[in-house]
Each structure stands twice: as C-alpha cells, then as structure tokens.
Amino acid sequence: MATPLGNFIRAKRDSVQPESLGLPGHGRRRSPGLRRSDLAARADISVEYLARIEQGRDRNPSPTIIDALADALRLDPAEHTHLRYVAKITGDVCSVRIRPVPPPRHVRPSVVRTLRLLEPGIAIVTNRLGDVLARTSGYQSTTSGTGLLDAARPNLNHYLFTDPRARTFFVDWDDVADEQTFDLWRAPSLENLEWLTGELAPVAGPDFTDRLHRHVVPPRGVLRLDHPTGHRLRLLRETFELPGDEQQLVVFLPADDQTAGAVDRLAGRYGNGVASHGTGSR
Numbered sequence: 001m002a003t004p005l006g007n008f009i010r011a012k013r014d015s016v017q018p019e020s021l022g023l024p025g026h027g028r029r030r031s032p033g034l035r036r037s038d039l040a041a042r043a044d045i046s047v048e049y050l051a052r053i054e055q056g057r058d059r060n061p062s063p064t065i066i067d068a069l070a071d072a073l074r075l076d077p078a079e080h081t082h083l084r085y086v087a088k089i090t091g092d093v094c095s096v097r098i099r100p101v102p103p104p105r106h107v108r109p110s111v112v113r114t115l116r117l118l119e120p121g122i123a124i125v126t127n128r129l130g131d132v133l134a135r136t137s138g139y140q141s142t143t144s145g146t147g148l149l150d151a152a153r154p155n156l157n158h159y160l161f162t163d164p165r166a167r168t169f170f171v172d173w174d175d176v177a178d179e180q181t182f183d184l185w186r187a188p189s190l191e192n193l194e195w196l197t198g199e200l201a202p203v204a205g206p207d208f209t210d211r212l213h214r215h216v217v218p219p220r221g222v223l224r225l226d227h228p229t230g231h232r233l234r235l236l237r238e239t240f241e242l243p244g245d246e247q248q249l250v251v252f253l254p255a256d257d258q259t260a261g262a263v264d265r266l267a268g269r270y271g272n273g274v275a276s277h278g279t280g281s282r
Helices: 004-015 036-043 047-054 063-073 077-095 109-118 137-143 156-162 173-186 190-204 206-212 257-270
Strands: 122-127 132-135 223-226 232-242 247-254
Touching (some): 004 047, 004 077, 036 047, 036 063, 063 077, 109 122, 122 137, 156 173, 173 190, 232 257, 247 257
Antiparallel strands (some): 122 132, 232 247
C-alpha cells in the first residue's frame, strides 16, 4: 500500500536525471529518472529495502536512513524537511487508527486585535487546512466579488478547487493550487488532514488528489490576482506562525505602485471592519 513517504521518494527519484548526479544515462527507458538501484547505492542501502520503503512495506525507516536518502537525492532544505515530515506521519498512520475530526476555529482576542492594528492593510488568520478564520477589511475588499468569502466558514482550498471563479481570480492558478495542497501536509494533526481531504477530495477531483500525492515543494513568488473590477494586483506575502494556535497570520503587501493604488480604490469601494469567522467551533 502506497504511503506519503513512499510516494515522495518515488516522485523525487523519477524527477532526477542520472547525469545531474554524475551517473551515466540509461538510454531509452520506460520509467524516467533514477533507477532504484542507483538511489540505493548512493544512500548505501539495499535495493530490496528501498523497494519496501517505496511500496509502503516498511513505514519506520530510521532518521539516519531518511537523511541518507535526502543526501542521495540532493534534496534542498525545504524538500529535506518535507521528507522528514512525511516519514513521521507515515509511521503515525501505521501505529494509530485515524479518526477524522474537524479542526478548532477559535482565534484568540489578542490576534484579532493585531489584525485591527494592520488596518487598512490586507491580512488574514488561517489554519493549515485553509480555513479563513479572521480577516481585515483590506482582505475583504481585495477579494470582493470573487466568491472567496461567500461561505459562512470560508476555506481557501474549497474555493480554489470547487469554485470556477477561482481560476480567473488567481492568475497563476496552478501555482497557487500547488502551494495550498502542499501545505496540507503540514496540518497540525493527521486527524485534521483526514477530515479535510475526506470532505474535499470527492468534490475537488483529480486537480486536487493528483497534487496531494505529488509532494513537489512549490516555489512561492508574487501572488497575482485579477479582480472582477478589472484591477490586476501583484502582492507579496509575509507569513507569521502562531505556533500555540496552529494558525498563521498572513500579510499581503502591494508589490508595486499600481497595485497600491488599486488596493486603495478597492478599500474605498468595499472596505469595512475586521471580521472573525473563528470565534466558535465548527
């Protein structure tokens, strides 16, 4: 049975060209990338053991083995961190029975007050499952008319994969979809991740499920938005972790003067006060 760990290692092995590691090419092959034997030799493990990991028959490789595989694949720091994380949750899945539960939605009053200090800027509080728990008036005006905040309990992933308007609003929809899906692997608990994927996967289809198992660490560039009023917005993003709450404060900053002017005009047209969607349980 496939596991997050096995899927990630196989995906990275398939994406690495032997020549990039100083290995001879294999000519025309049915499968791309490194042979299993190539990776096993570089990580100093047996081909049989690597096959067990990739196929989900060994779910608890040691940290030493994980680090050896990361070095053998020449993973960058973000990919190495992700490999360690999927190794951990793969072991957790093996040892416990997952009972999906909805994530908590409470936002601390001091965090809401922090949002007020950021007015009239663009900022939100989310959890790793994509729930928009609180937002500034600037965020509301920037997303007005797009449908993103229409639900009583808005969720970025639900909007992104189930609302056709998202593909127009997010200029680089594929890149944003890669980012959001990858971040689900950092959900605060397996129970929460299972809850969201169980609810989202049936309605989101292969655009979501294919990404969920791809395990590609996405680049995070300027966020480009096409607002329904005709404004093209280019926003920089700064993310601040709220570790005790398993939440994030995300601040969006205009990347150029044109965007800054458009944000001001949208704020004048649509702005109001800070709102919180997270004062109670789901």
